[in-house]
Amino acid sequence: MEEVMFSSYGALIPVAVITSLVAVPLGLMYLIYPKSILQLYLKYHPCLVGGFTAKSVTVGDHIISYLERPSVAGGQDEITVVMFHGFTSSKNANVNMARHFPSNWRVIFPDLPAHGDSSYVPNSDYSVDGMVDKLYEVTYHYHMYP
Numbered sequence: 001m002e003e004v005m006f007s008s009y010g011a012l013i014p015v016a017v018i019t020s021l022v023a024v025p026l027g028l029m030y031l032i033y034p035k036s037i038l039q040l041y042l043k044y045h046p047c048l049v050g051g052f053t054a055k056s057v058t059v060g061d062h063i064i065s066y067l068e069r070p071s072v073a074g075g076q077d078e079i080t081v082v083m084f085h086g087f088t089s090s091k092n093a094n095v096n097m098a099r100h101f102p103s104n105w106r107v108i109f110p111d112l113p114a115h116g117d118s119s120y121v122p123n124s125d126y127s128v129d130g131m132v133d134k135l136y137e138v139t140y141h142y143h144m145y146p
Contacts, residue, residue, distance in 0.1 A: 052095065052109075056117075059137045061124065065117035066110035066138075067091050073104035080106040082139055090116030110138050 052067040071078040081101065085093045091109040098107050111118040113134050114126060124130070 052098075052107075054117075057138065057141050059113075059134055059141065061119075061121045062113045062134060063119040064110050064113065064134075064138055065091065066108055067095065068109075069098060069107040071104050071106040078106050079104060080108065082108045082110065084110065084112065084135060085115070087112070087115075092116070110135075 052069045054065065055068055056063050056065045058064075071080075079102075083094045083097075085091060091111045094109045098109075101107055112131060113124070114120040125133075
């Protein structure tokens, strides 16, 4: 009986070795390059978690990056929600909130100009009024205008 238990533990040795070969390098990478690991997580987390697709649109001189989750309804029953992040954040900040939205909502999270993956254009107007103008152009692109 004891031999059977010993042989079953012997089968775990290759699993432990393989786990160690994977976990140790990943742990070292995190210790050496924590910023890079975090950036990769933030870049791909929305697409893995919420069914979002990373896209971009050109508005004036800026390339505005955004995440979009399409509606399952489409057509007349579709509701489009565009959510903007704060001045010190990025489009990824709202992704966890989107899982609570109904599936018939089309959800769009754009990056503000010069934030996240959106482009920075030197000598552009990044004042509050300038941002509002650019955000209006983004919503116009999504056919959200009044």
